Amino acid sequence: MSTGLKPKHQRLVLVIVALVVLLGAGALAAYALRNQASYFYVPADIAANPPEVGQDIRLGGMVEMGSINTADDGVTVHFVVGDGAARVPVTYAGIVPDLFVEGSGVVAEGAMNAEGTFVASNLLAKHDENYMPRELEGMTMEEARETVAETYE
Amino acid sequence: MHGFANPARFLRIAKWLTPLCLLAGLVIFGAVIVYGLFYAPPERLQGETARILFIHVPTVWFGMAGWTTIALASLAELVWRHPLAALAARAAAVPGAVFTTLGLLTGSIWGRPAWGTWWVWDGRLTSFLVLLFLYLGYIALAGALDREGSNSRVAAIFGLVGAVNIPIIHYSVIWWNSLHQPPSISTSGSAMAPEYLWGMLGGALGISLLFGGVVLARMRMLLANVQAEARLRRKAMGAAEGLAS
Numbered sequence: 001m002s003t004g005l006k007p008k009h010q011r012l013v014l015v016i017v018a019l020v021v022l023l024g025a026g027a028l029a030a031y032a033l034r035n036q037a038s039y040f041y042v043p044a045d046i047a048a049n050p051p052e053v054g055q056d057i058r059l060g061g062m063v064e065m066g067s068i069n070t071a072d073d074g075v076t077v078h079f080v081v082g083d084g085a086a087r088v089p090v091t092y093a094g095i096v097p098d099l100f101v102e103g104s105g106v107v108a109e110g111a112m113n114a115e116g117t118f119v120a121s122n123l124l125a126k127h128d129e130n131y132m133p134r135e136l137e138g139m140t141m142e143e144a145r146e147t148v149a150e151t152y153e
Numbered sequence: 154m155h156g157f158a159n160p161a162r163f164l165r166i167a168k169w170l171t172p173l174c175l176l177a178g179l180v181i182f183g184a185v186i187v188y189g190l191f192y193a194p195p196e197r198l199q200g201e202t203a204r205i206l207f208i209h210v211p212t213v214w215f216g217m218a219g220w221t222t223i224a225l226a227s228l229a230e231l232v233w234r235h236p237l238a239a240l241a242a243r244a245a246a247v248p249g250a251v252f253t254t255l256g257l258l259t260g261s262i263w264g265r266p267a268w269g270t271w272w273v274w275d276g277r278l279t280s281f282l283v284l285l286f287l288y289l290g291y292i293a294l295a296g297a298l299d300r301e302g303s304n305s306r307v308a309a310i311f312g313l314v315g316a317v318n319i320p321i322i323h324y325s326v327i328w329w330n331s332l333h334q335p336p337s338i339s340t341s342g343s344a345m346a347p348e349y350l351w352g353m354l355g356g357a358l359g360i361s362l363l364f365g366g367v368v369l370a371r372m373r374m375l376l377a378n379v380q381a382e383a384r385l386r387r388k389a390m391g392a393a394e395g396l397a398s
Contacts, residue, residue, distance in 0.1 A: 038331075
């Protein structure tokens with residue numbers, strides 16, 4: 001060993017260098033995939049980069065408060081998906097999942113029509129990271145979050 | 154660390170530690186399941202389906218902890234040539250794969266009522282499925298090497314390379330839009346009511362003890378195999394020498 005390193009230290013350096021290279025490659029791949037690996041577009045993406053009419057995409061965001069409107073036929077729902085930056089009106093005909101409520105997350109599969117409305121063929125509810133018992137149900141999301149934070153501290 | 158390098162010393166400690174871990178793990182995890190099924194309150198939006206959390210999150214964590222064990226043991230094998238490291242990595246693979254499978258199954262069962270689908274190809278679910286495939290590949294590779302009596306360290310290299318997937322699983326819900334929700338607990342606090350948080354952490358404690366117990370039991374078994382083989386080889390050598398003289 002002309003370097004004066006013990007074999008075990010040589011191996012350690014080799015493994016660390018290999019791991020750094022590997023993690024770098026992984027990070028680069030993840031960075032390159034940042035658009036493709038996303039499961040859905042948010043309304044801001046749609047506003048910035050409007051998809052073609054009829055092109056199949058997924059739209060995800062929050063169902064705006066007070067926006068759910070059931071049509072007279074009883075199965076068609078109209079609602080607005082927003083992300084704080086942009087809003088997209090959505091229409092869907094079919095049975096909605098249990099967690100589909102105003103103020104909660106949703107992922108809709110479908111396409112934009114010529115009028116700028118997103119016509120969904122499938123709805124998936126997106127649960128958020130909050131877990132709260134029913135006693136907190138009457139509170140708003142903010143109050144409940146504070147209650148949870150206080151009890152946890 | 155090298156205090157445990159002596160297999161005889163390891164066996165002495167593992168002999169009483171194995172049943173202790175398994176028993177404590179069964180009792181604690183059993184208590185968490187009873188709590189989760191009968192005492193935890195229904196969740197505000199999800200209702201009764203939230204109860205699967207107490208099994209899903211701990212099994213998923215230890216699906217990932219299993220590979221972290223493989224990676225650390227592989228590092229110890231490659232760099233320090235620790236005599237028990239290869240056994241520890243091989244011993245962690247099967248329980249890790251079992252927990253990963255349980256995590257995928259419980260998540261799928263929860264996803265049907267909560268999301269409206271059994272499975273989607275989002276970043277979290279896909280990277281976690283890749284973890285299961287990595288386990289299956291590792292088990293097959295390590296098994297093939299051991300059957301051939303090879304001293305090759307290819308399995309350790311595979312264990313280290315596969316560890317790249319662990320941070321990808323963790324950050325998949327942060328880097329990319331995904332259907333799976335972001336983590337409920339982080340260094341800045343918890344978005345979970347204490348009823349759920351403590352049950353989940355109790356479940357994780359139980360699963361960690363079960364995982365530790367199974368790894369120790371499997372290490373003892375693998376060590377016994379090695380010793381039995383060495384004894385057979387010595388006997389065969391002795392017989393061959395006896396014939397030659």
